[in-house]
Amino acid sequence: MMRRARARLGILAAVPVLLTAVGCRAPADTRASAPAQSSAPAADPLPSWNDGPARAAILDFVGAVTTEGGSEFVPVPQRVATFDNDGTLWSEQPIYFQVLFAMDRVRALSAEHPEWKTTQPFKAAVDGDLKGLAAAGEKGIVQLLATTHTGMSIDDFDAAVRQWMTTATHPSSKLPYTRMTYQPMVEVMTYLRANGFKTFIVSGGGTEFMRPWVEQAYGVPPEQVVGSRGKLRYEVRDGKPQLLKLPELDLVDDGPGKPVGIAQMIGRRPIAAFGNSDGDFQMLEYVTSGPGRRLGMIVHHTDADREWAYDRGSHVGRLERGLDESATRGWVVMDMKRDWKVVHPGP
């Protein structure tokens, strides 16, 4: 549903239609803590991973590209890794968390909009009614996002996201969204950075929705967040310069839009990419088709007990082509149930 919605948007609505959301620990990718080239980590760098082919693939890749004099050595400036967010770094069920943010936002603003109580898709949002929202269709979700993500300054939007992240909880787990990140993936990012990598997020979610919290959650600074984005307008209002979020899409950073976002924002081809859905297919293809050693990995949601189990035909994070072609393309599929000792970080 979301994907079709985005495809039909043209010059339409809110920054994102694929979305995102949580945050807690992780050493930051900042200059003060910028790591030098180290090869042999002292302690286990991936304590939340079970032994197996996925863990081995990560360790083997990092060992190969950081071994000076080795045939697969990669100089530090070229050590760039990209990570999808929804379903790769945090959960995305029952729907992308950015949609849940939009619904909560409508609820928070509903006192000023009495008409929303009787008009869809706003009524569904106010009622927390996911089925009603689904019934409103793509058009409804686009309308919801446009209403809650545009027409304000980026600073005001930033404040709204920060406020939500510190107060909102997930509808089924009842956890703060910052507790629904994937601990094993945060360890991968930290491990890569300790080995000279720059880690970027490349997500269909809105850039401005992610930036307020991903530095704390994943150690990724704002300038390393590539997401969907709307157009902005600079204006000086009451003597105060600000950037206004406009209801016009500038980039849908999903599918073939991901290599475009990477080229625009990063400007060199990463050597490692991590995704979970067919929206990551082109990113994985672009990254792993470059010369030299490459790593492409897919999070497969196989754990209905600890998280969710879904792939083919799912309304979020649909994974079909990635499963069909991973073997021939040399991509490593991470099996959440098999490979991860823990899923989410502890309190």
Add this chain to the structure above:
Amino acid sequence: MMRRARARLGILAAVPVLLTAVGCRAPADTRASAPAQSSAPAADPLPSWNDGPARAAILDFVGAVTTEGGSEFVPVPQRVATFDNDGTLWSEQPIYFQVLFAMDRVRALSAEHPEWKTTQPFKAAVDGDLKGLAAAGEKGIVQLLATTHTGMSIDDFDAAVRQWMTTATHPSSKLPYTRMTYQPMVEVMTYLRANGFKTFIVSGGGTEFMRPWVEQAYGVPPEQVVGSRGKLRYEVRDGKPQLLKLPELDLVDDGPGKPVGIAQMIGRRPIAAFGNSDGDFQMLEYVTSGPGRRLGMIVHHTDADREWAYDRGSHVGRLERGLDESATRGWVVMDMKRDWKVVHPGP
């Protein structure tokens, strides 16, 4: 001329209409050499600067924001500085170097296009005839840029720029363009990075025109280059993924477009900005109107002997509003003739 051309472009032509070009030394802003917070530099960090208010302003600013416990201390992640390129980091006369690149490119491709010998603006480009090019007007320059900057992959364009930078020379100085950077400004960037800053280029020039050489010239990695850009299309051609440069503008990173580019690509407000023309006005305004200590500086081209002297009414790098308002806005005007011991780097 260039500015009007861009304003009228709408969804038109090449990535850039303001442009850029050179490269040589400067320690890189990479992870391996990432600096820690240091306060007192051992040697003179600005050896190419004469004593005076401009040099003092830089030293004073850096001292204030890096003094832990001081009232104006700024944590490392927020130490972001942005630099215009044309006229701020390298020369821009007799016309933006990216236009000279486009003219050389037309010459290089002219054997395949016999019709260019008799058709403007291509004839002027083939003949190296700047007056003829000027006579072809904005439309001519746009046509020249569209022809030379789009319709190829970003990898092919990158190769063409690299080739040009290693072989082309400036029409009057006869120097390679890498020798027409400003040594004092490269020192400022290096000094800021040694004090925990991330340095970004924010230029009207094309992002993809700058990325191939600015890392070597200024120590700025590709992901820290914000420029004008055209739309890209991802496609797999003969099994090879590539990004095609389309003849449709995505961002004109000049004037009010600079704060937009900063918000999109950096995601936080810089605390220092350096420019030279009224195309940098909004960037300076946006950066220096934030809370806490800020630094806004303008390169004033006053040295007709060692470089060029121009400001009001110039066809490139026009500086009027910046001169008129610098005092009231607290921006520091660097006088090239007075403040710089040397202009360009030595051989």
